[in-house]
Amino acid sequence: MDDILEILEGNARISLEDLHKLTGKSKKDIERAMKNYEKKGVIVKYKTIVNKQKIDSKGVVALIEVKVAPQKDVGFDLVAQRIYRFPEVKNCYLLSGTYDLLLEVCGEDINTVASFVSEKLSPLSSVRGTATHFMLKKYKEDGVILVKAEKNQRLPITY
Amino acid sequence: MISKRVKKIPPSGIREFFDLVLGMPEVISLGVGEPDFITPWRIRERAITALEEGLTSYTSNQGLFLLRKGITNFLEKKYSLNYNPEEETLITVGVSEGMDLALRTILDPGDKVIVITPYYVAYPALVQICCGKVLYLPTRQEEGFKINLKSLKNLLSQNPKAIILNYPSNPTGVTYSRGELSQIWNILSKKDIIVISDETYDELSYGQAHVPFSSLSKKAREKTILLNGFSKGYAMTGFRVGFACANKEIISAMTKIHSYSMLCGPIVSQVAAIEALGARKEVNQMQREYNKRRGFIVKELNRLGLSTVNPQGAFYCFSSLKKYKINALDFAKKLLVQEKVAVVPGTAFGAEFDSYIRISYANSLENLREATVRIERFLSKL
Numbered sequence: 121m122d123d124i125l126e127i128l129e130g131n132a133r134i135s136l137e138d139l140h141k142l143t144g145k146s147k148k149d150i151e152r153a154m155k156n157y158e159k160k161g162v163i164v165k166y167k168t169i170v171n172k173q174k175i176d177s178k179g180v181v182a183l184i185e186v187k188v189a190p191q192k193d194v195g196f197d198l199v200a201q202r203i204y205r206f207p208e209v210k211n212c213y214l215l216s217g218t219y220d221l222l223l224e225v226c227g228e229d230i231n232t233v234a235s236f237v238s239e240k241l242s243p244l245s246s247v248r249g250t251a252t253h254f255m256l257k258k259y260k261e262d263g264v265i266l267v268k269a270e271k272n273q274r275l276p277i278t279y
Numbered sequence: 280m281i282s283k284r285v286k287k288i289p290p291s292g293i294r295e296f297f298d299l300v301l302g303m304p305e306v307i308s309l310g311v312g313e314p315d316f317i318t319p320w321r322i323r324e325r326a327i328t329a330l331e332e333g334l335t336s337y338t339s340n341q342g343l344f345l346l347r348k349g350i351t352n353f354l355e356k357k358y359s360l361n362y363n364p365e366e367e368t369l370i371t372v373g374v375s376e377g378m379d380l381a382l383r384t385i386l387d388p389g390d391k392v393i394v395i396t397p398y399y400v401a402y403p404a405l406v407q408i409c410c411g412k413v414l415y416l417p418t419r420q421e422e423g424f425k426i427n428l429k430s431l432k433n434l435l436s437q438n439p440k441a442i443i444l445n446y447p448s449n450p451t452g453v454t455y456s457r458g459e460l461s462q463i464w465n466i467l468s469k470k471d472i473i474v475i476s477d478e479t480y481d482e483l484s485y486g487q488a489h490v491p492f493s494s495l496s497k498k499a500r501e502k503t504i505l506l507n508g509f510s511k512g513y514a515m516t517g518f519r520v521g522f523a524c525a526n527k528e529i530i531s532a533m534t535k536i537h538s539y540s541m542l543c544g545p546i547v548s549q550v551a552a553i554e555a556l557g558a559r560k561e562v563n564q565m566q567r568e569y570n571k572r573r574g575f576i577v578k579e580l581n582r583l584g585l586s587t588v589n590p591q592g593a594f595y596c597f598s599s600l601k602k603y604k605i606n607a608l609d610f611a612k613k614l615l616v617q618e619k620v621a622v623v624p625g626t627a628f629g630a631e632f633d634s635y636i637r638i639s640y641a642n643s644l645e646n647l648r649e650a651t652v653r654i655e656r657f658l659s660k661l
Contacts, residue, residue, distance in 0.1 A: 127571065131644075138648065141575045270317050274516075277300040277310035277621055279400045279449070 319561035325554035342370020397628035452590020482512025618653035
């Protein structure tokens with residue numbers, strides 16, 4: 121992976137100046153490369169990972185396994201589209217295995233998610249069945265460990 | 280009570296400064312001589328499993344054969360270096376023990392050893408413990424902290440028994456190309472001298488491939504004691520695993536001392552080191568990360584007027600304070616007290632380097648950035 125992408129993946133807020141110092145590339149080249157990546161959809165979004173467990177957040181998250189009936193010519197894409205367009209759906213993946221779609225759904229509380237499943241998701245004609253798992257604790261997200269991080273125990277000064 | 284030999288070793292002049300740093304909380308330390316990465320998980324996991332498997336015994340004095348074989352295979356694959364794992368390889372407790380064993384193996388009282396300055400702190404002391412005499416070979420910033428061949432030739436007229444090489448170097452980060460090493464070997468080969476080559480930072484070479492001294496020629500291999508280990512490249516400092524490769528006669532003698540003084544390296548660490556040899560992805564990732572930080576810190580230090588030779592290896596910058604006309608220890612103390620940034624005064628690596636500081640970039644980019652902001656503020660008040 122390109123240096124620029126690797127650095128941005130770790131810290132999207134890094135300044136152009138620091139990117140220049142780190143990569144040795146000119147600021148113009150970096151800006152051009154970033155714009156190009158954005159245009160091509162390689163860089164999709166600059167996002168902040170918030171550990172909601174640390175703030176007073178009352179929301180709940182559920183992972184929902186969905187069994188669906190694929191449709192002629194378009195396979196799972198059309199039904200996936202119907203589902204991922206619901207604003208409650210944060211992530212939507214097509215998987216191999218015993219079920220087809222895996223959704224990450226956010227809601228204010230358990231009842232909101234339950235209503236989403238019973239009133240919006242399950243009534244869809246292509247949906248054959250669902251299994252909802254409420255998330256209890258997040259340990260790691262997007263490669264970042266959210267619980268107490270490991271700390272290097274090294275002495276502050278050595279030869 | 281204490282032997283005259285040990286009494287003669289001068290105490291470190293900067294011990295007091297080290298104590299000052301150790302007693303100060305919340306410091307951004309650029310004074311650490313070890314990786315900021317924790318040992319990659321697959322290596323730690325292997326150590327845990329080793330304990331679960333009940334691997335808690337001694338190993339053979341020379342170390343686990345599987346580890347020795349893994350090391351020699353690795354050296355062959357990476358550097359086309361051939362060492363026999365049975366007779367020419369010894370597992371040591373870090374490179375530090377390897378250096379101690381090498382010196383104790385070859386030195387008789389009064390024997391001379393060339394130490395290049397600035398040097399890693401242990402070298403002169405270890406020579407003196409063996410009742411040897413240190414011949415210092417100074418390097419200068421103007422020459423990129425590289426060995427001056429003429430000065431080397433001059434020192435050889437004193438018939439030293441050995442020379443200690445260390446590249447990539449702690450504290451300068453300087454390393455040598457094959458051509459430069461060949462020039463050094465051309466001079467050394469005219470004398471009967473043993474080369475102790477501490478190549479512990481070989482995995483952390485940037486822009487140019489590391490060349491082991493013993494890979495220069497058959498004769499160079501015969502005369503070289505190659506020392507290396509897992510501490511720096513694999514972020515395994517606390518595991519204490521090093522190794523020595525040399526001809527059969529030398530390894531056999533080193534093993535003799537090791538078998539009486541150390542018996543063997545810890546088995547859990549040795550098992551973890553076998554796993555480490557397969558952790559190329561993790562090692563390369565750390566190397567790339569250091570390289571990024573190197574680009575950042577070198578530019579920043581030079582911009583701040585702390586002239587720095589571009590380090591081609593390790594994770595250190597040896598920066599000059601000449602522009603600011605301040606002594607290294609004063610600089611380090613004031614920087615610590617005023618801005619809570621720790622660096623190591625150059626005098627730790629040779630008395631003449633009192634206008635240099637060693638800066639370690641084994642630290643997060645955020646800390647390096649914050650440290651340079653604080654150093655800039657500090658310099659503006661000088």
